[in-house]
Structures are given as structure tokens and as C-alpha cells.
Amino acid sequence: MPAKKYHxxxxxxxxxxAGVDILFQEGIEGLSLRKVAKRVGVSYAxxxxxxxxxxxxxxxxSTEGFKQLYTTLDAAAAAHAGDPKQQLVEAAWAxxxxxxxxxxxxxxxxxxxxxxxxxxPAFVEISHKTFERVVEIVRACQDAGVLRSAPPELMxxxxxxxxxxxxxxxxxxxxxxxxxxxxTIREIVSFGIEQMSLSKT
Amino acid sequence: MPAKKYHxxxxxxxxxxAGVDILFQEGIEGLSLRKVAKRVGVSYAxxxxxxxxxxxxxxxxSTEGFKQLYTTLDAAAAAHAGDPKQQLVEAAWAxxxxxxxxxxxxxxxxxxxxxxxxxxPAFVEISHKTFERVVEIVRACQDAGVLRSAPPELMxxxxxxxxxxxxxxxxxxxxxxxxxxxxTIREIVSFGIEQMSLSKT
DNA sequence: ACCTGAACACCGTTCAAGT
DNA sequence: ACCTGAACACCGTTCAAGT
Numbered sequence: 001m002p003a004k005k006y007h008x009x010x011x012x013x014x015x016x017x018a019g020v021d022i023l024f025q026e027g028i029e030g031l032s033l034r035k036v037a038k039r040v041g042v043s044y045a046x047x048x049x050x051x052x053x054x055x056x057x058x059x060x061x062s063t064e065g066f067k068q069l070y071t072t073l074d075a076a077a078a079a080h081a082g083d084p085k086q087q088l089v090e091a092a093w094a095x096x097x098x099x100x101x102x103x104x105x106x107x108x109x110x111x112x113x114x115x116x117x118x119x120x121p122a123f124v125e126i127s128h129k130t131f132e133r134v135v136e137i138v139r140a141c142q143d144a145g146v147l148r149s150a151p152p153e154l155m156x157x158x159x160x161x162x163x164x165x166x167x168x169x170x171x172x173x174x175x176x177x178x179x180x181x182x183x184t185i186r187e188i189v190s191f192g193i194e195q196m197s198l199s200k201t
Numbered sequence: 202m203p204a205k206k207y208h209x210x211x212x213x214x215x216x217x218x219a220g221v222d223i224l225f226q227e228g229i230e231g232l233s234l235r236k237v238a239k240r241v242g243v244s245y246a247x248x249x250x251x252x253x254x255x256x257x258x259x260x261x262x263s264t265e266g267f268k269q270l271y272t273t274l275d276a277a278a279a280a281h282a283g284d285p286k287q288q289l290v291e292a293a294w295a296x297x298x299x300x301x302x303x304x305x306x307x308x309x310x311x312x313x314x315x316x317x318x319x320x321x322p323a324f325v326e327i328s329h330k331t332f333e334r335v336v337e338i339v340r341a342c343q344d345a346g347v348l349r350s351a352p353p354e355l356m357x358x359x360x361x362x363x364x365x366x367x368x369x370x371x372x373x374x375x376x377x378x379x380x381x382x383x384x385t386i387r388e389i390v391s392f393g394i395e396q397m398s399l400s401k402t
Numbered sequence: 403a404c405c406t407g408a409a410c411a412c413c414g415t416t417c418a419a420g421t
Numbered sequence: 422a423c424c425t426g427a428a429c430a431c432c433g434t435t436c437a438a439g440t
Contacts, residue, residue: 011423011424028313032412032413032414033413033414033415034412034413034414035413042424042425043424043425043426044413044414044415044425044426045415045416045417045424045425045426045427046423046424046425048414048415048416049422049423049424050423053414053415054414054415107312107313110369110370110373110375111308111312111313111373112229112308112312112372112373114373127375128377131377148396150392151383151384153377153379153380153383154380154383154384154389154392157367157370157376157377157380157389158363158367158389158392158393158396160366160370161363161366161367161370161389161393162359162362162363162366162393163362163366164366164369164370165361165362165363165364165365165366165367165369166358166359166362166366168311168365168366168369169311169358169361169362169365171313172311172312172313172315174311174328175358176329176332176354176358178354179354179355179358182352182354182355183352183355188355188358188359188362191351191355191359192359192362192363195349195359195396195397196396196397212404212405233431233432233433234432234433234434235431235432235433236432243405243406244405244406244407245406245407245432245433245434246405246406246407246408246434246435246436247404247405247406249433249434249435250403250404250405251404254433254434255433255434
């Protein structure tokens, strides 16, 4: 028996990954602690050695999602260094694409399943870090005269809110067909950003 | 025995109302078919005589929520007839207030628990009607030169998206404290609308 | 037509016990 | 420290049966 003690050295991460996989394959309704445990091959009680409760596992999965989101946003901005407006547009598009390609995890990140500010410090940290990264992009746009001058954090909430609202409504099927038949999501998003811009470029 | 046949003549609406009450008192996690049945005083199986499944009850509750939302939006607009900009601002504020005062039902209306376009014609109807009401307000703003000229439906999605995104992020606790300490939700929303306006009024 | 009782397969969570 | 087995209270859903 050469193998590891008990099951494997890193049950915690195995559980998180199994959760992400289930979210991908079965959507948000399919996620349960028992199913996660079964997929990893441990007893129903085993996850409780690593996560206080269901919420706590969801917090870990959401944290994972935010890390991925941060990475793609940062990459999009880095790819257009020196061109603030393009940074904003492409980061926005990266956000939309993340939401469309990872619908279940995106929803769980924001769908309030994570109610209380019940600590989850890793989640708070990466979520703040992501916000700050967007503030940087917005500030660069203001300095370049692309976005109106206003408190950068306020402008960021405004831009992010717009983006988040449009994609959320789209994912819920709430956007009228009279709109979706005539405009793509990308066009809708571009229109929104264009409205916040000082001048058309 | 003077009473009604079986339980009461309108178990269907009693179930919907009980669901709304539970949402208010216990939030979204507390809602279950069994609890709804218990509160009304019927067996666990009784709801199935009126609703195909859990989703179907949720659809009915969401429909109820949309009716209420429509009423308050319409009232806000009616109260400022002849002043398109004020109509827009007050309707927007009514939306925000509805979300903040009826958090659980607002979340269930939009939180994608209602996945498929699995019919629910009453839901689709009131949801469309609400959208069209907002389009009217937006169109009036464009005619009055308050909002930029653009396809009204596109502009409506943009305005609605902004609003919906900001309040959703706020309800999830995703809006940074560096923003919330300095601005009220109303100020954030006003800022968003101001940005879409042609000129400051 | 409208409802009950009992059953089935699934949950989250706890706790004593094993290594 | 890390995991199992068994238990408890709760789900959604179905179905035969009652009025």
C-alpha cells in the first residue's frame, strides 16, 4: 500500500474542485455537500472536517471563481496597456464572457447564497482586489479623458453596476426579445459604456 | 358544519400568500413546499393539486411580486406626469425601494430560480408589461431631450441594467465600503442616471 | 375536483467511534 | 488530525385511496 494516508493529502481542494465540476455539469441546483462527498469518494460526514457547513464550501468555491475572474480581467487590461479605453472595453467584455461561460459559478458568486458577512476572509480579499483592479482601469480612463471626472470608486460602481445588471438580466432571460433580436450582448454592453464616455471615439 | 368544502375555496391563493409571507419572514432559504403547506394547514401533498412542482409555485409568487412592482412603478410615473425626467428618477427610486423593502421576493424574481422559459405565461405577461411601461417613460425622456436619442428599447435595457446591477450588488454586500461610506444608494443611482442624461438639469 | 397518508429518494448536520 | 457509520430532522415528489 504505497498510497497516501486516509484518502488523499488534500481533500479540501478536491472537494472545492468537485463542487466546481458539479456546478459546471449540473448547474446550481445540483450542488449538494453529499454529492460533492460522493464524487470525491469519501463519507457524507468527511467534508465537515474541512468546512464548517454548506455556506463555507460555497464561499470557497466562490473564492475560486473570483480568482479566475481577476485573472482574466487583469489579462485583458494588460493586453491593452497604454490604451485606457480599450482596457475598459476589453475588461468589460472579459467580465461578460466569464459570466456566460461559467454561468453557474457566476450566479453563485453573486446570487446572495453567501448572505452574511460571515467572515470568509479569502473571499473578501479577492473580491476587494478585483474591485481595486477595476478602479485602476477606470482612473486611467478618467486621466485620459475617456470617462467623465468623478470619484473613481463611484464611477467604478456605476460602470460595474451597468455591466453586472445587463448580464444578470440576460442570464435570467429577462431581456426582451424585441431587444435581443436586434442587438447582440456585446452591442448592448458597448452602448452602455459609450453612454458613460465623454466623447465618441 | 357551515364552512367551505374541504379546506377553503381558494387554496391556490392561500398557498401563494403563505409563500410571500415566509419569504418576508424567513428569507429565500426558508421557502419550501412543505412549510407552505403546513402554514396553510393542509397536507404535504395538497399543493400538488394546484402547482405542478416547486418551480411552479415560485413562478406564481414571482408573478405576484411583478404585479406589485408594476403598480409602484406606474404610480411613481403617474405622480409626475408631464415631467419626464422626474418620472424616470422617481420610477428608478421606486424600483430600488421595492428591492430594498422586499429583498427576498426581489431576489427570487430575478435570481434565476426560474430557469427555463417553461411557460408560466402570467409571469411572462406581467414582466413584459413592466418592461413596456419603462420603455414609455424612457421614450418620453428622449422626446423631451433628457435622454440621448437611441432605440428606446436599447436605452431602456441600459438604464434598467444600470439600476438592477447597482441594487443587486448592494444587496449582495458587494459594494465596497469606501463607496458606501461616502455615498448613499440614492446618490449612486442618481449619478448613474445623470451619466445617461444629455445635460445636467 | 380536491385532499390525505404513506412511501421513496434525497438533503444538511451531528456525534460517537475508529485509525 | 482525518475519516466512517449511524442517526435525526428536514426536503420534493408520487400514488393509491378517500369524499
